[in-house]
Amino acid sequence: MITFYPGPSKVYPVVEHYLKQAFDEGVLSINHRSQTCMQITRSAIDLLHQKLHIPADYTIYFVSSATEVWEIIAQSLTQRHSLHLYNGAFGDKWAEYAGRILPQVSRVFYDYEQSIEEILLPDSDADVVCLTHNETSNGTHLKQWNTILQKYPEALIAVDATSSMAGVELDWQSADIWFASVQKCFGLPAGMAVMVCSPKALRHAEIIGDRKYYNSLLFMNDNFKKYQTHYTPNVLEIYLLSKILEQIPDISETSARIEAQAKEWYDFFEEHFDADLTNGGVKPLIQIPALRSDTVLAIEAQPAVVKHIKQIMEAQGITLGNGYGAWKDSTFRIANFPAISEADRLALREQLLLHLPNKAVVTV
Incomplete structure (x- = not known):
């Protein structure tokens, strides 16, 4: 094909080999709290740091999808409201979804042939400023957002990098929350997403203290300290991610x-x-x-x-x-x-x- x-896009051809290997090794049947599963999870996390140059003090989590990260950000990292700057359909969807959870969501829509550095930024006390790194609906890409960092120094910067993470080199320290599903640049089947958080993001989570949900960030963090997930994970996907990361440049x-x-x-x-x-x-x-x-x-x-x-x-x-x-x-x-x-x-x-x-x- x-x-x-x-x-979802083309997977790496070698995925076929690793699927059979996972079956032969019993990966599909292992307990997700077992030492074997924790080692698989640790390997994938270590390789993400290494191959994608993710800073050592940024934490990595596996969740079900990029859409779930929208929910985690709204529930665990937003105290007052979120500000969404976007030029296409996926940035709009993120703002719309956040509005179902939060009492206040601010939106700034800008033209798709306009640089985000040129737009008029509103005064805002938003907890989180939400950006779409690569807007899949119209084929645009954010190169940098220095004016946003200067305008909102206290806010968390959250970046949907679903169509770019593992494909282009990211300036991780220019944002506090990054996330991407694996069915694009990671070359894997759909069914999992990678979420990356800065120390600043975790400090904000601790101030908010949200532990009400199965995917509350603090609850997730407690589990990932032990290289365990907060729910029964897609063990096969984590295994495939680890194997692919071993192979790619x-x-x-x-x-x-x-x-x-x-x-x-x-x-x-x-x-x-x-x-x-x-x-x-x-x-x-x-x-x-x-x-x-x-x-x-x-x-x-x-x-x-x-x-x-x-x-x-x-x-x-x-x-x-x-x-x-x-x-x-x-x-x-x-x-x-x-x-x-x-x-x-x-x-x-x-x-x-x-x-x-x-x-x-x-x-x-």
Whole structure:
């Protein structure tokens, strides 16, 4: 299967081997409080620190999904209210979900072709400022947020890095809470998320003192000190994560490769295809290079053209990502995750050149 769907996306091929190995070793049947399971959990946590350069004093937790982290942040880390700065559908969903739990949620929506460093920031006493590192719905990416750190020095900075963690190198100390599901850049099946917290985040949790829920952060932290989870976990997923982390390169190497591949993709569309959408053309939705995601490309076209492209690619055994949110009908998306091979990328480029009018053909 060749898939460029931006999550769940392609898993590393070696996952097949590790699935069988997990079965043969009895991993699927072990007690989650056993020494064996604790060792698997410890191995995965240690490797995350090592391979992704997560600071030693930042704590790591395994939860069911990135959506669950939204809930943990609202319940365990927010005393007054949260401030959400976003430009797309997933940032909006996070704010909407937080509003179901918290009495006050502040929102700032900014244009998807505007830098977050340029927006007018409101005065706020919010406990948590919530950002989307890589907005999967429109293919934008946050490079930095220095103005936010300066404007809200006391607040926790929470970052949804679902489509970028393990694919690009993160500046961990620029935020206090990071989280990502594993079905994207980690190259694993869906079913688990990684949450990373700074010492400042844990201090805030202790001040709030929330222990009312099964996934209260303090309760989670008590368990993870013993390399145990706060509930019966997806032991197989933790095992697979540990095995994959043993195999993959250091994040600095992976990040450089993903960035280079992203540039190749953007150059490919700009060099080969007519950007005039009224003439059946295609182009990257985001026209400002500094705002473009390296891991999820949103490609814009007329809705009929988008539908046509997806149908043709499906007939060739290639799955493209659907558009999402406001761009559901007018874009298709291409995942540029580490598990996707060069052979897959070449196959997609070949089919696009065969089935879309390109500049060379138009010139003739």
